[in-house]
Amino acid sequence: MSKSKSPACPCGGPALSSCCGPYIDGAALPETAEKLMRSRYTAYTLGNEAYLQATWHASTRPAEPVIGQEEKLQWLGLEVKSALRLRKRKAENEDFVEFVARFRVNGRGQRLHEVSRFLREPSPEGPRWYYVDGTFPE
Numbered sequence: 001m002s003k004s005k006s007p008a009c010p011c012g013g014p015a016l017s018s019c020c021g022p023y024i025d026g027a028a029l030p031e032t033a034e035k036l037m038r039s040r041y042t043a044y045t046l047g048n049e050a051y052l053q054a055t056w057h058a059s060t061r062p063a064e065p066v067i068g069q070e071e072k073l074q075w076l077g078l079e080v081k082s083a084l085r086l087r088k089r090k091a092e093n094e095d096f097v098e099f100v101a102r103f104r105v106n107g108r109g110q111r112l113h114e115v116s117r118f119l120r121e122p123s124p125e126g127p128r129w130y131y132v133d134g135t136f137p138e
Helices: 033-048 049-054
Strands: 073-083 096-106 106-120 128-135
Touching: 033 049, 033 073, 033 096, 033 106, 033 128
Parallel strands: none
Antiparallel strands: 073 096, 096 106, 106 128
């Protein structure tokens, strides 16, 4: 008897197929900035450049690829510190998510601590969140 269970989601969710997978596959839109941030982390772990570019706000989207194919990068985990919209009472179409992502580059452990800014804009599919930029608190 074999189990065909979906692997755990890299963002920390129980299964990729029911967590970030539908967003990355284009079957659904992330309803919150935090879900977009988690799906972008998952896209980084999967090397999905197309999803990262598609979810990056046009005003800040880099012209060059953000995933270096020559870089030996291994993502180790994600910790969401907070989704700040409720605390800061920001406008409904702007949100902030603080997170720490751990990774290894060429065998050396690193951590990225960022407060990411997201904007929600209308699209033919409905309101859509985009990553704009981030600050680094430490």
